[in-house]
Structure formats: C-alpha cells, structure tokens
Amino acid sequence: MILGSIQPAVLIAALMVAATPILLAAIGELVVEKAGVLNLGVEGMMILGAVAGFIVAVQTGNATLGFIGAAVAGGLLALLFALLTQVLMANQVASGLALTLFGLGLSALLGQSYVGISPPRTPKLDLGPLSDIPFVGRAFFSHDALVYVAIAIVIGVWWFLKYSRAGLILRAVGENHDAAHGLGYHVKRVRALAIVFGGACAGLGGAYLSLIRVPQWTEGMTAGAGWIALALVVFASWRPFRALAGAYLFGGIVVLQLNLQAAGVKIPVEYLSMSPYLITIIVLVFISSGKARGSLNAPGSLNRPFHASG
Amino acid sequence: MIRLEKRLAPSKRAQYLNPFLAVALTMIAGGLMFAALGKDPIAAIRLIFFDPIFSEQFGSYSRPQLLIKSAPLILIAVGLAIGFRAGIWNIGAEGQYIIGALCGAGVALAFYPMEGWFIFPLMIFAGALGGFLWAMIPAILKTRFNTNEILVSLLLVYVAEKLLAGMALGLMRNPDVAGFPGSRDLRRYESAHNADLIANTGMHWGVVAAMIAVIFAYVMMTRHSLGYQVRLAGQAPRAARFAGVSPTRLVVTCFGIAGVLAGLAGMFEVSGPSGQVRIDFASGYGFTAIIVAFLGRLNPIGIVLAGLLLGLTYIGGELSQMMLQLPGAAIQVFQGMLLFFLLALDFQTNYRLRLTKGARA
Numbered sequence: 001m002i003l004g005s006i007q008p009a010v011l012i013a014a015l016m017v018a019a020t021p022i023l024l025a026a027i028g029e030l031v032v033e034k035a036g037v038l039n040l041g042v043e044g045m046m047i048l049g050a051v052a053g054f055i056v057a058v059q060t061g062n063a064t065l066g067f068i069g070a071a072v073a074g075g076l077l078a079l080l081f082a083l084l085t086q087v088l089m090a091n092q093v094a095s096g097l098a099l100t101l102f103g104l105g106l107s108a109l110l111g112q113s114y115v116g117i118s119p120p121r122t123p124k125l126d127l128g129p130l131s132d133i134p135f136v137g138r139a140f141f142s143h144d145a146l147v148y149v150a151i152a153i154v155i156g157v158w159w160f161l162k163y164s165r166a167g168l169i170l171r172a173v174g175e176n177h178d179a180a181h182g183l184g185y186h187v188k189r190v191r192a193l194a195i196v197f198g199g200a201c202a203g204l205g206g207a208y209l210s211l212i213r214v215p216q217w218t219e220g221m222t223a224g225a226g227w228i229a230l231a232l233v234v235f236a237s238w239r240p241f242r243a244l245a246g247a248y249l250f251g252g253i254v255v256l257q258l259n260l261q262a263a264g265v266k267i268p269v270e271y272l273s274m275s276p277y278l279i280t281i282i283v284l285v286f287i288s289s290g291k292a293r294g295s296l297n298a299p300g301s302l303n304r305p306f307h308a309s310g
Numbered sequence: 311m312i313r314l315e316k317r318l319a320p321s322k323r324a325q326y327l328n329p330f331l332a333v334a335l336t337m338i339a340g341g342l343m344f345a346a347l348g349k350d351p352i353a354a355i356r357l358i359f360f361d362p363i364f365s366e367q368f369g370s371y372s373r374p375q376l377l378i379k380s381a382p383l384i385l386i387a388v389g390l391a392i393g394f395r396a397g398i399w400n401i402g403a404e405g406q407y408i409i410g411a412l413c414g415a416g417v418a419l420a421f422y423p424m425e426g427w428f429i430f431p432l433m434i435f436a437g438a439l440g441g442f443l444w445a446m447i448p449a450i451l452k453t454r455f456n457t458n459e460i461l462v463s464l465l466l467v468y469v470a471e472k473l474l475a476g477m478a479l480g481l482m483r484n485p486d487v488a489g490f491p492g493s494r495d496l497r498r499y500e501s502a503h504n505a506d507l508i509a510n511t512g513m514h515w516g517v518v519a520a521m522i523a524v525i526f527a528y529v530m531m532t533r534h535s536l537g538y539q540v541r542l543a544g545q546a547p548r549a550a551r552f553a554g555v556s557p558t559r560l561v562v563t564c565f566g567i568a569g570v571l572a573g574l575a576g577m578f579e580v581s582g583p584s585g586q587v588r589i590d591f592a593s594g595y596g597f598t599a600i601i602v603a604f605l606g607r608l609n610p611i612g613i614v615l616a617g618l619l620l621g622l623t624y625i626g627g628e629l630s631q632m633m634l635q636l637p638g639a640a641i642q643v644f645q646g647m648l649l650f651f652l653l654a655l656d657f658q659t660n661y662r663l664r665l666t667k668g669a670r671a
Contacts, residue, residue, distance in 0.1 A: 040460065084650070088657040089314070093399055093460065097600055098649040105642025112637050219639070224468045231461050270476035277468045281451075284462065289455035307316060307661075 011255060012139035017213060019251025020150050021046070021205040021222075025229035026236070026243045027154050028201025033233055034161060035194035036174035036301035040096025041081055042202050043226025044103025049074040049203025050210040051107040054119055054217045057207075063122040067146065067207050074203020075196045077103060082192040085305070092303055100226070108219045115218060119211050122146070146208055151244065153201065158240040170194060174299035177306040187306050202226065224277065231280045235287050237297040246283075253279055314657075315664045324659040329605050329612070332652040333619065339651070340644045349634050357633060358626030358641075372625045374512030378583045380621030381516040382407070382575035384614055386599035388520070388527045389568030391608040395531075396540040397547065398564045402448065402463030403572040404596025405470035406441040410573025411580035412477055413440030415493060415587045418502035419482055422494060429501040433577060434515075441573015442566055444470065449565035453558040459565075467596070475589050482587045493587035496580065504582030516578030520617075523571055528610040536563065572596060594642075598624075601649045620645065 025042050032039050052073030057066025081099050084090040122144045130141040161167040172180040173190045181187050209225065210217050232250065236242035257275050265272070337359070341351035362372040386403045393400045414437035421429050448462040482493040496502045507513050531537035543550040543560055551557070575595065584591055602620050606613030627641030 080650070084653055088654050089661060090653040090656060094604060094649070095653055097401060098646060098653060101597060101601070102643065102646025102650060105639050105644075105646050108639030109637055109643055112639065224465065227461060227464050227468075231458075231465070234458060234461070268476055268480055270472045270479065274469050274472040277465045277472075281457075281462050281465050285451055285455045285457045288457045307314070 009135045009138040011252070011259075013142060014255045015248060015251035016140075016143060016147055017251070018254045019247040020147050021208045021213060022225050022229045022232060022250065023150050023244060023247035024146075024153070024205035024208060025202040025226055026232040026247060027150070027157055027240060028198035028205075029229055030233050030236065030238060030240060030243055031157055031161075031170070031201075032194050032198035033302055034174045034238060034299055035170050035191045036177055036299050036304065036306075037085065037191050037195055038092050038096065038303040039078070039081055039099070039195060039198060040093060040230065041077070041099025041103065041226075042096075042198075042229050043222055043224065044100035045074040045077050045199045045202035046103075046206035046209075046226045046229075047107045047220070047222045048077050048103045049206030050221060051111040051114070051206075051217060052203065053207025054114055054210040055110065057119045057211055058114060058117055061120050063120050063211055066119070066211055067204060070203040070207030071200040072203070074206065075200040078195045078199020078202075079192075081199070082195040086188045086192050086195075089305055089307060092305070104220060111217045111219065115216075117217070119215050119217075122212050122215075144212055146204070146212065149204075154240050154244045161240070171299075174301055177301045177304070181306070181308055187308070191306075202229070205229070228276065228280050231284050235283055237287070238299065239297075250276070250280070313664045314661045316661055317659075320659050321662075324656075325607060328652060328655040328659065329607065329616065331655055332605070332648055335651045335655075336644065336648045339647055343640065343643065344636065347636065347640070349636060354630055354634055354636060357630045358623055358644075361629060362622055362625040368629060370510075372629065374506070374510055375625045376618065376621055377512035377517050378514070378621075379624040380617045381514070381520045382579055382595045383599050383602045383620055384617035385516065385520040385523055385575040385578075386568075386572045386596055387602035387606065387613045387617060388523045388610055389571035390599055391603040391606070391610070391613060392527060392531070392540055393564035393568055394544075394603055395608050396543040396560055396564055398561055399460045400445065400448070400463050400565055400568045401460055401600060402445075402465075402467050402596070403568060403599055404592060404594065405463070405467035406444045406569045406572035407576035407579075407596045408467075408470040408474050408592050409444040409576070410437040410441035411576030411584075411591060412474065412482075412587065413437055413573070414577030415482065415496065415580045418496055418499060418581065419493060421501070422499055425501045427501070430504070430581075433502060433581060434574065437573045437577025438570045439573070441569040441571070441576065443569070444573070445565040445569025446562070449562050453561050459561070463565075471592060474587070474591060478587050478589045478591070491589060495585045497582070497585040502581055504578050514578060514582045516575065516582065519574055519578065524610045524614055531610065540564070572599075598645060601645055604649060604652060620648075 025046055029039065029042055049070035053066040053070030056069030057063045077099060081095055084095040085092050124142060125145045125148065127141045131137045161171060169185050170190055173185060173187050177187045206222060209221060214221065232243055232246050235246045254276055257272050261269050261272050337355050341355055344354040345351045361368060362376065363369065386407065390400060390403055414433040417433045417436040418429065444466065447466060448459045451457040451462055452459040478493065479491050483491060484494045504514050504516065539550065539555045539560060542553060543555055580587060580591065598620055602613055602616045606616035623641055623644060627638065630636040631638055
C-alpha cells in the first residue's frame, strides 16, 4: 500500500540522481586504486568540491562553471595528497584521513557565508523527442547533463583501462610497481596523475550534491558519501561497470528509504536514515567473504608505497 | 641533483623534533589563514595557544577546561595508537565514543531517580562495554569475513550518530520537559554525576581514567609481550606471523582496547562536562584523537602532550570565536593542517636528501 504510491518511472529517475554523486566519486577512486594508491580522502575532496562548486556557481551565476571549479578544487586537494604520499612518502591511510579532516574544516570555513542561498539552476538536458517517450522518457531521458557525464566517464574509464596503452601502464603500476619501474615506467608520475583524476571526479560528485541533488550548501553535507564511494569500489571488485550497477542499486535503496520516510512509516526517521550505511556494511561483508571473494581482484600493489632504490 | 635516500634506520632525532616543527609551521600557516580572514594573526595565535592558560581574564574559566577537553582526546588516542602501531586502522572511535556515552547514560536513566553508590561504577562498566561491543563489529567482520576494517569502523560512526539522534529525540528524551530534545541532565542526578574531584579544576574521573590508561599503555608497549607483538606486527608482519603472533587475536585485542577506552571517554563526557544525551553531543573527539595519536608519535607519553595541545586548541578556538568572531571551522582547518605538516615532515625520519653530482639514470 505504501509502495503502491511510488511510481516506477519517478523512482528510476530519482535513483539515477541519488546515485550520481557517489558514482562520480567511486569511478575516480577506482582509477586511483587501479594505480595502486588508496586515497581515503574521498570525503574531504567531495565536500571541498561541493563548497567550491557552490561558491563559483553563485558568484558567476553559471552552474557549469561551478562544476569546473569543483573539479579543480577536488584535483588541487588531491594534488596535496599526491605530494604527501608520492613525493614525501607519507603513509597513505594517515594522509587520506588528514585530507578528509582538512577538507571538512576548510569547506565549513569557505562556505559559512553561503548557507541558505539557492544556487543557479542547472538546466535539464533537452533530449527532444526522447524525453517524450512514455515511461522511458521520464525515467532515463529527463535528467541534467551530469547524470550522463557520469555514465560517460564510467564508459571512458572502462575503455581506458581495458584497451588503451596508458591504461595498461596504469594497471601495471598498480599490480606490481617494481616490475613497472623495471620496464621504465614512471610509477610516481602515473600515480600522481591518477590521484588528481580521482580528486577531480570526487569534486564533481560533491558539486552534484550541492548544486543539483540538495541543492544548497550545508556544513558536512556529504554525510559519508565519500566513504560509501570507497566501499563501492570494493563492491565493484575494481570493475567500472560493476561500480555503475552498484551505485544505481545503492541509489535505489536511498530513494526507497526517503520514500518510506515521506510516506510516514512508523519507524523514526533517524533509524531509517541508518539504512544506507548499514546496507553498505552488509554488502561489504558479502563481497569480501565466501566464494565471491571480490577482494581477490584487488590491485597487487594497493596501499604499498613505492620508492625507487636505484 | 637532489635525491631522496632511504635511511638505514629511522632517525630518532627527526622523530622527536618533527611534532614541534609541525606545530610551529601550523602556527605560521594558521596565522596566514587568519590574516586572510581579516583578523590579526598574532592576536589569534596568542588567543588560541597562550590566553587559555595565562590570561587573567579567561584563565579561571579556561584552565579547568584544559583537562576536560584533553582527557577524552588522550583516552581515545592512547587506545587508537596501539592499533596504529600494529597497522590496524580503527578510525571509528567517534562511533565507539557515542555508543559508550549512550550505554552509560542508559544505565543512569534506567535507575533514575534512585540514588546508590553502585550506579556510577555500573555506568562506567556499561560505557566500556558499549564501546567494546561497537568496536567488535569491525574487528569480527575483519577477522571472520576479511571485510575492510577502515571502512566498516568509519561507516559505523554515521550509524552511531543516527542512533544518538534517535535516542535524544525518542527513548532517552527527558519526559518532564516538553519541547526540548535531549535527555535528563545527569549533572543534576547525584549518583550519576561525574563531578570534579577537586572543585573547579576540571579534574573528573575521566582524567583519572586517562592517566591510568596512559600508564597501562606505556607498560604494555614497553614491558609486556603483547606490546612486543604489536610492534612486531606493525614493523614486520611476515616476521610476526612466523613468530606465532596471531593476526586475528591482534585485531580483536587492538579494537577491543580502543573501543573500551573510547567508550569510557564518551561515558565520562556524558555524565560530566556535557551532562546530557543530545543530538549535538558528538563533538569530533574521536577524529581529533587520530591527530593526537600521530602527533604524540603513537607513544603514550607523547600522546599526553599532544592531547593537552589539541585540547588547548579546542578552548582557544572557542575563545577566538567569542573574542575575534573567528568561525568555529577555522580551528578544524588548523587541526587538519597540523596533521598535514607532521606527515610532510616525517619523510625525513625515514629518508634523507642527498646531493649527487650530475644526473644518473
């Protein structure tokens, strides 16, 4: 009876929107981890992207510029991570945490005079007749451009990792950095580039939250989305299309949960809103255990520092 | 050409010197940030690091605050540091802290309004148990199902925060006051109140617990075989396995100790300085404690100093909010910078710069 009031087309449309921020962050982190680096700063880069995108969009009145600003901000913060872990050989886990703590603080500082403002609207992409198809048009073809950009990035990453020479080098660096170094590839340079790409994607994901999904700036608004994106990479066993499927599955759960809240189910909101985190944990447990053993697909040099001794 | 060369052994001097350098650099960078915000940098730095203790105007208020803010940081960081040493990453102390507070407060509220000497000890036990059990979730998922403990422990922080909100607005809400979310004030319930042991010093039971924890951790890490196993597992995991160190037991032990201490910190906070289960009870101690652990070099004695310093920045942050209208987030940025500088400086612990003649391939 409660579920009966939810229209499938609207549900699909909403889940695509709910999934896009974590999908963007996850596909970026996937590339970083494929290069053998674990960047736990996704949450920090996302929230910095959220605030930077918001500020740029409000100041210029242009949402597109906002998204570019967000990607730049995420990339810059990621560059700091690259400096720490690749040049100064700092511990990746600690550096990632530092990135998150710093990003949360800096975003709150930058955004304090932007609370309560509405950002410029991001127009829906006009897909002409496609949007008019019954059901399918409402569900799949009435979104803003970023939803499709995210999907395009997933396809691009898949192609890049699977078919391009640069992608092969990146995977080699991630699987065995000593061998890659022996073959003459610049391990640190490849990793730094991957890290910056990951930061830019996380920044975009954050801006999607502040400019489209919510759309407003509030302190700490990513609320763990970055960590869920990290879990999604494990869930996807480091495969781009699985990340897409996982993100949409997750988006579906979030939307369903929000619908249950709106429908006034007898469970208090606080307990319902635990579900995304709990489900993420449960899925992680399933993926990392048993026959599936997704973790076996982890890049060989993940979270191992590289220093050429020669 | 300058090359980075790995040292044969970590430099002890750099290890001890770096925290001080990091603090100095953070003061400079923080000063620049305050200047960018249009505030007098020297006044701000003075207000954060000097005035809370030495100012005649605020000293009498803020000196006791130093122990109140530092005790939970030290208590949590001591536990976390043991795990970090072994390469076991519990980053969900904030969640264990919240659950410890909820369990401790739950016991108190269940007995209200009965008075009895046994209530406070029971609360301490409940707080420790709550933190322990919450920490066991990632530990057991890690050892049983090989699930990433970093992600699980962190995600559980959000679950704990939602649970806290649910409790503050629902089950634990004060039934006598309509309209105000939050539990009864435990400071007005004598048997449950974690009062100052010496009036107006900030010296409550949490401070005592922190001191005991520091001593225990120090003895364990230097004298007990468990401390040896922890250090061995952190420095040479393979060697540790050959030496018969069970990774499963180590994960459970490290998470358990950290969980107990974080739970205790939460319980002492909710029954004393904070007094209430409220939505905004969680104040990030669990995350700041990570910085404290690193700044204190994962060493119990160092953690005391680092905890006092970061406790100071909390009070200084409040003061600068009041006096200079500095935004509260500035202090978070400040703390984040501190960790950055420390991590950046630490490369000279393990590496040194060497000048080489000409470029070699």
